[in-house]
Amino acid sequence: MDYIHKQDSWPAFRWNPEMLAGQLASVRHNQGRLVGRMEGLRFNLREEAVLTTLTEDVLKSSEIEGERLDKEQVRSSIARRLGMDIGALAPVDRNVEGVVEMMLDATQHYATPLTAERLFAWHAALFPTGRSGMTKIVVGAWRDGTSGPMQVVSGPIGRERIHFEAPDAQRLDEEMKAFLKWFEGGADLDPVLRAAIAHLWFITIHPFEDGNGRIARAVADMALARSERSAQRFYSMSAQIQAERGAYYDRLESTQKGDLDISDWIGWFLACLDRAFAGAEATLASVVTKARFWETHQVNALNGRQRLMLTRLLDGFEGKLTSSKWALIAKCSQDTASRDIEDLIKRHILVRDASGGRSTSYSLVSE
Secondary structure (H helix, E strand, O other), X not given: OOOHHHOOOOOOOEOOHHHHHHHHHHHHHHHHHHHHHHHOOOHHHHHHHHHHHHHXXXXXXXXXXXXXXXXXXXXXXXXXXXXXXXXXXOOOOHHHHHHHHHHHHHHHOOOOOOOXXXXXXXXXXXXXXXXXXXXXXXXXXXXXXXXXXXXXXXOOOOOOEEEEEOOOHHHHHHHHHHHHHHHOOOOOOOHHHHHHHHHHHHHHHOOOOXXXXXXXXXXXXXXXXXXXXXXXXXXXXXHHHHHOHHHHHHHHHHHHOOOOEOHHHHHHHHHHHHHHHHHHHHHHHHHHHHHHHHHHOOHHHOOHHHHHHHHHHHOOOOOOEEHHHHHHHHOOOHHHHHHHHHHHHHOOOEEEOOOOOOOOEEEEOOO
């Protein structure tokens, strides 16, 4: 199979500027409108929008790779690092800290040059134990080839399907020097186009034993932050890619098995980015809803457990809220949980669900 990196003129990518010009202009317009709207929010709302977006970005980038992180840990880690006051912070595992550290370094310090050492630090942060699952891997360095060819494979053992095979390990120093020189180069290239190309280029080189997808998305996020000249994130490309995961992998595979004309890949990336902007509207609506809720219900009249659980409900509680779940999450007795809930029912903040069943469940009163 002649993969794209085996082409004689690799990595001289080409694309059709005329075909993409209208789409790029539309994306840039929508990007500017979204950033303008978000920056027009009150400070506390903008801060909450950023925290919500960054939390979603970390969670979804990991989910794409089949890893589910704890939402409260991710949110607490981001809030602590950005100095945001969200009340009690959840204890955070070191693997969560590592993912958050990488993503925040990419977006908060977007203007700092991307170097091999910086990428090594990101990789080491992703794999603090030196292992991917139970497997020991090379951490904080390019893969060395001792594990054989770097392949993207699916299917059961014995009937595997090879989707892609990356360049040989001995090529990595040269490949990554060329990539980093281009990424930091002064070429007259729109930063959004640079994000699309950087994502494809990095993940095609596949320089690490594991974590390439998450780092490729962090590199793209860094380029997008540069396109806005802002560390504040109001949309999540990773969340949109997760929602379109099948199409993402199909487009990636077809591009990596094609020639060096990557117009179709760029077109897909721009369309996905545009849909990410649309998804940010849901984030904005959620943030405004929460703000109105807290303005309506005086926070000072609620105890810490009630504030914690109401925040969980406003953020999208998974499953049904019962008194036993309240007691478990709020770390209190069943009797205390029941008193907390009854108090909120009297205040017309919570209502008993009509569904019945063995355990009574509760929901927020609809506005």
